[in-house]
Amino acid sequence: TTTTTMTGFEWPWQYSFPPFFTLQPNADVRRTQLDAWCALVVSWGRNNNVSQIDVTEASSLPVFKNPSISRSLPADSIMVVLEELAKRGNLEWMDKTKRRGYLFWRSPAEWGQQIYTWAQATSHINSVCTLYEISQGDDTINQ
Amino acid sequence: MRRRAGVGAIQRQKIQQDKFKEKGSEIQENQLEQMTLQMEKFREKLEEFAAKHKTEIKKNPQFRKQFQEMCASIGVDPLASGKGFWCEMLGVGDFYYELGVQIVELCVATSHRNGGVISLEEALRRLNHRRRQDNQISTDDLVRAVKKLRVLGSGMEVVATGSSQFIYSIPGELSMDHTTLLQHAENVGHMTVSSAASNLGWTQERVGRTVDHLLRIGVAWRDDQDRPPTYWFPAFFQQCTTAE
Numbered sequence: 001t002t003t004t005t006m007t008g009f010e011w012p013w014q015y016s017f018p019p020f021f022t023l024q025p026n027a028d029v030r031r032t033q034l035d036a037w038c039a040l041v042v043s044w045g046r047n048n049n050v051s052q053i054d055v056t057e058a059s060s061l062p063v064f065k066n067p068s069i070s071r072s073l074p075a076d077s078i079m080v081v082l083e084e085l086a087k088r089g090n091l092e093w094m095d096k097t098k099r100r101g102y103l104f105w106r107s108p109a110e111w112g113q114q115i116y117t118w119a120q121a122t123s124h125i126n127s128v129c130t131l132y133e134i135s136q137g138d139d140t141i142n143q
Numbered sequence: 144m145r146r147r148a149g150v151g152a153i154q155r156q157k158i159q160q161d162k163f164k165e166k167g168s169e170i171q172e173n174q175l176e177q178m179t180l181q182m183e184k185f186r187e188k189l190e191e192f193a194a195k196h197k198t199e200i201k202k203n204p205q206f207r208k209q210f211q212e213m214c215a216s217i218g219v220d221p222l223a224s225g226k227g228f229w230c231e232m233l234g235v236g237d238f239y240y241e242l243g244v245q246i247v248e249l250c251v252a253t254s255h256r257n258g259g260v261i262s263l264e265e266a267l268r269r270l271n272h273r274r275r276q277d278n279q280i281s282t283d284d285l286v287r288a289v290k291k292l293r294v295l296g297s298g299m300e301v302v303a304t305g306s307s308q309f310i311y312s313i314p315g316e317l318s319m320d321h322t323t324l325l326q327h328a329e330n331v332g333h334m335t336v337s338s339a340a341s342n343l344g345w346t347q348e349r350v351g352r353t354v355d356h357l358l359r360i361g362v363a364w365r366d367d368q369d370r371p372p373t374y375w376f377p378a379f380f381q382q383c384t385t386a387e
Binding site (some may be wrong): 012 | 373383
């Protein structure tokens with residue numbers, strides 16, 4: 001069984017798992033835990049059109065807490081997740097204070113891959129395109 | 144006075160004994176020959192049977208299980224060698240080999256979230272989901288394939304804990320304490336060190352040591368937002384075992 005909100009967003013199994021809201025002590029386990037957190041924040045952000053995260057308000061974001069099991073990710077752990085997202089290219093801090101960041105549902109690397117694949121499919125390799133052509137052109141109607 | 148003992152008497156006795164031995168051996172040899180002939184005939188019949196029902200054996204888990212048991216009863220293991228009649232004729236070896244590979248793949252794919260412990264029930268469900276309807280497997284098939292894997296030294300084994308059975312694919316051995324604690328975990332879902340200690344009759348230190356190992360390999364996770372901390376197990380957490 002998965003819990004679904006009205007918007008049809010499917011929470012992963014970890015979201016119902018109380019220890020998911022505690023950063024695990026073992027490095028290997030923590031790595032898979034952070035993988036899951038990053039994937040969750042990105043997909044939740046995409047689903048809810050969230051493109052910016054403010055660190056001071058992050059604790060109130062629905063993605064970081066599950067009231068049905070009375071668990072929420074502590075502020076310092078949220079910071080760890082955000083830093084991890086930044087490392088993976090899914091978050092860009094607006095300044096050195098690291099108080100706000102842009103959330104990218106696709107990292108620049110992923111966008112690069114997407115664009116390259118599109119370019120290959122539409123024979124645009126080694127030619128020059130404007131951003132308009134890429135995002136609005138005839139070749140992109142179905143992308 | 145006639146004397147029974149004497150070199151001559153002893154020699155006669157020995158000759159008699161030898162004759163008895165010879166006869167005994169003769170009888171034994173005959174019996175052995177008879178038995179061997181019978182076994183050969185039986186084996187021939189079994190091979191005939193297997194060839195005739197090859198398709199059935201491949202497709203029907205129930206039938207396959209009964210066939211295995213029949214073989215076992217006469218000391219034949221169709222999975223024993225990679226060559227020979229059984230393997231080539233039936234492809235039975237192939238069947239379990241391929242299944243073994245699928246099990247390993249499944250364990251590798253899920254171990255990041257369950258730490259290398261997966262219930263037989265979950266493994267069966269996921270594997271059958273990937274297979275055609277006329278190519279389904281049974282619990283018995285899984286257990287045999289894992290046993291085979293174990294013989295090959297893959298580090299996998301099926302362990303019965305509590306009311307269910309689990310496939311352990313954890314590198315390194317699990318001690319009795321680990322499996323006992325896991326058995327308890329399966330029953331209660333989650334535990335604290337003190338609740339486990341009192342339920343199992345262990346010292347808290349012993350529970351702590353055992354849990355530490357399970358934490359390290361990701362079989363157990365710690366929930367610090369409970370006082371005292373509780374330990375949970377993805378392998379026994381319903382939403383995890385039924386997740387995509």
